[in-house]
Amino acid sequence: DAMVIQNPRYQVTQFGKPVTLSCSQTLNHNVMYWYQQKSSQAPKLLFHYYDKDFNNEADTPDNFQSRRPNTSFCFLDIRSPGLGDAAMYLCATSRDRDRGREQYFGPGTRLTVT
């Protein structure tokens, strides 16, 4: 089945230690998104790639970076995690920008910062 895969499902990192979360998709969708979701809150968009074009949200901290080496993979890098970065990180895709209302989400990676 075509899907969005996130690895790992659970990640523990130390305060200030760089961490990378990964996402892959078999849907061949043009757009990939990264969201941060804290407990009992709505997902908050960090940035998205339309093909290779990176689009950052204005309020996304510089501590968060992303890479998309090819259509299938996208990475979220947190350069110096703080305690406030503990959250669920969701990757999503959409077929194209004009279909952004219908996004396909992965199961998420739950990040713990110790």
Place this chain on the structure above:
Amino acid sequence: GESVGLHLPTLSVQEGDNSIINCAYSNSASDYFIWYKQESGKGPQFIIDIRSNMDKRQGQRVTVLLNKTVKHLSLQIAATQPGDSAVYFCAENINQGGKLIFGQGTELSVKP
């Protein structure tokens, strides 16, 4: 800033009853309004959307109503089942662009 929000954080219904989940929005420029369902331990899942020039759209067991006069969106689930237990988010999509802005969720609990 502009936002999409929900009236009720939790909703408990009896299995077989109909459920109504509400959402208030503030951005009149949205092209589409969408409902997502998020089950525990999973990512959100698209349920149904409605274009801003419509006031009602029906899917399988679900109906979305849009009242632009009072900027209100609702999701009706008919014959609610235990599998409907989840957090439901409304979201808006502006200018058919790629971005979604999510509102605060409502947790739906279905009692057997």
